[in-house]
Amino acid sequence: MRHLTPRELDAWLRDSDAPAPQLLDVREAWEFERCHLERSQHIPMAALPLRLDELSPERDVVVICHHGARSFQSAVFLENRGFAAVHNLTGGIHAWAADIDPAMPRY
Numbered sequence: 001m002r003h004l005t006p007r008e009l010d011a012w013l014r015d016s017d018a019p020a021p022q023l024l025d026v027r028e029a030w031e032f033e034r035c036h037l038e039r040s041q042h043i044p045m046a047a048l049p050l051r052l053d054e055l056s057p058e059r060d061v062v063v064i065c066h067h068g069a070r071s072f073q074s075a076v077f078l079e080n081r082g083f084a085a086v087h088n089l090t091g092g093i094h095a096w097a098a099d100i101d102p103a104m105p106r107y
Contacts, residue, residue, distance in 0.1 A: 001075045002087045006099040009062060009089060021060035021087065026074045031066060035093060035105045045070050052081060060085040066107075067092040 004012075012018055023040035025032055032042045043051045045065070055061060061083055063071040068091050075086045089096065097104035 001072075001079055002085075003090045004062060004087045005090050006096040009087075009096075010100050019060070021062045022055060023062050023064060024055065024074070025064045025093075026070050027065050027093070031093075031107070034107055035097070037064065037093070037096065040064060045074050048074055048077060055083070057081070057083045060087065062087045062089055064089045064096075065092045067094050 012021065020039070023037055025036050025040045025042045026045040026048060027042075028044055029042070036042070041054070043054065055078075057078075061075075061078060063075045063078070063086065065071040065074070068088060071092060072088050075088045078086045091098075093104075094106060097106050
């Protein structure tokens with residue numbers, strides 16, 4: 001697993017030559033509704049074992065939560081299920097709002 005800072009993820013998403021990663025948001029529905037990254041797919045952490053078929057194990061997956069703990073646990077789960085390129089967003093959506101998008105709602 002690789003840990004990405006919000007700045008590293010932002011640069012990756014802006015790089016038109018790089019293949020876009022799957023953005024997996026594992027927060028609860030109310031959290032996702034409050035704020036999320038554009039193009040992110042919402043699968044709450046508790047539902048992840050039942051919805052693995054919605055993700056491609058061959059593509060890079062960036063896992064996102066509020067501060068990084070749930071995304072870390074989910075990233076470990078994905079690695080244990082054969083996902084080859086899993087990344088954890090360090091500091092989660094909270095750090096993204098602080099470092100990249102100050103207009104994003106926080107909670």
